[in-house]
Amino acid sequence: MAQVEATTERIIAADAEKVFDALADYENTRAKLLPEHFSEYEVREGGDGEGTLVHWKLQATSKRIRDCLLEVTEPTDGQLVEKDRNSSMVTTWTVTPAGEGRSKAIVSTVWNGAGGIGGFFEKTFAPKGLGRIYDALLAKLAAEVEK
Numbered sequence: 001m002a003q004v005e006a007t008t009e010r011i012i013a014a015d016a017e018k019v020f021d022a023l024a025d026y027e028n029t030r031a032k033l034l035p036e037h038f039s040e041y042e043v044r045e046g047g048d049g050e051g052t053l054v055h056w057k058l059q060a061t062s063k064r065i066r067d068c069l070l071e072v073t074e075p076t077d078g079q080l081v082e083k084d085r086n087s088s089m090v091t092t093w094t095v096t097p098a099g100e101g102r103s104k105a106i107v108s109t110v111w112n113g114a115g116g117i118g119g120f121f122e123k124t125f126a127p128k129g130l131g132r133i134y135d136a137l138l139a140k141l142a143a144e145v146e147k
Contacts, residue, residue, distance in 0.1 A: 002112075002113050002115075002119055003110055003111070003112060003113065004110065004111055004112075004113040004126055005108065005109065005127060006108070006109050006128075006130035006131050006134070007107070007109075007127075008106070008107050008108075008131045008134040008135055008138060009104060009105065009106040009138075010104070010105050010135075010138040010139070010141075010142060011098055011102055011103070011104055012102065012103050012104075012105055012138075012141065012145060012146065013101060013102055013142070013146050014101065014102070014103060014142075014145040014146050015097070015101060015103060016078060016095045016096055016103035018103075018145050019103045019105055019145050020078055020080075020095040022141060022144055023080060023093050023095065023105070023141065024048055024049035024074075025047075025048060026043050026046070026047050026048065026052045026072070027043055027047030027048060029144065032140070032144065033140040033141050033144060034056070034137060035133060037058060037059050037060065037133045038057070038058055038059075039056065039059065040055065040056055040057045041054070041056045042054070042055045044069075046072070049072060049074050049080065050073055050074040051072065052070075052071075052072040053069070053071055054069075054070050054072065054082075055067075055068065055069050055070070056068050056070075058133075060126065060129050060130060061129060066084075066086075066087065066089070067086055068084050068086060068087075068089070070082040070084055070085070070091075071083050071085060078094060078095045078096055079092065079093065079094050079095075080092070081093075087111060088111045089109060089110070089111040090109070090110055090111070091107060091108070091109040092107070092108050093105065093106070093107050094106045094107075094108075105138055105141065107137075109130060109134075113126070
């Protein structure tokens with residue numbers, strides 16, 4: 001089983017604290033940022049960063065739907081980690097300053113991929129597909145915080 005990783009980043013014209021706060025706001029802001037690949041969004045505990053438990057379904061392809069139940073932690077300043085209770089998937093959001101009034105948002109997801117030929121295709125194509133989904137989310141995030 002090989003580890004699969006998808007990483008996307010974007011420079012956003014807003015302070016890092018504002019960008020991070022928007023990402024950590026699972027109760028209000030996060031649902032507005034999700035592209036059409038996400039459904040059944042529900043905050044089950046918390047709602048603001050550390051201690052949040054959130055559920056959604058992620059439809060990466062027409063046939064591949066992942067049922068996610070994510071525990072949120074904040075291991076360091078400017079970082080959110082979402083660990084899926086239903087799989088090996090872990091998504092890390094990192095927001096850092098990138099000059100005056102700008103920040104860099106990086107999202108990286110890792111999981112244990114399938115073995116064999118299916119694993120080869122997953123490792124080859126899944127990062128690109130997930131990258132497009134996170135590009136759309138980061139574009140919505142930028143639009144939200146640059147208002």
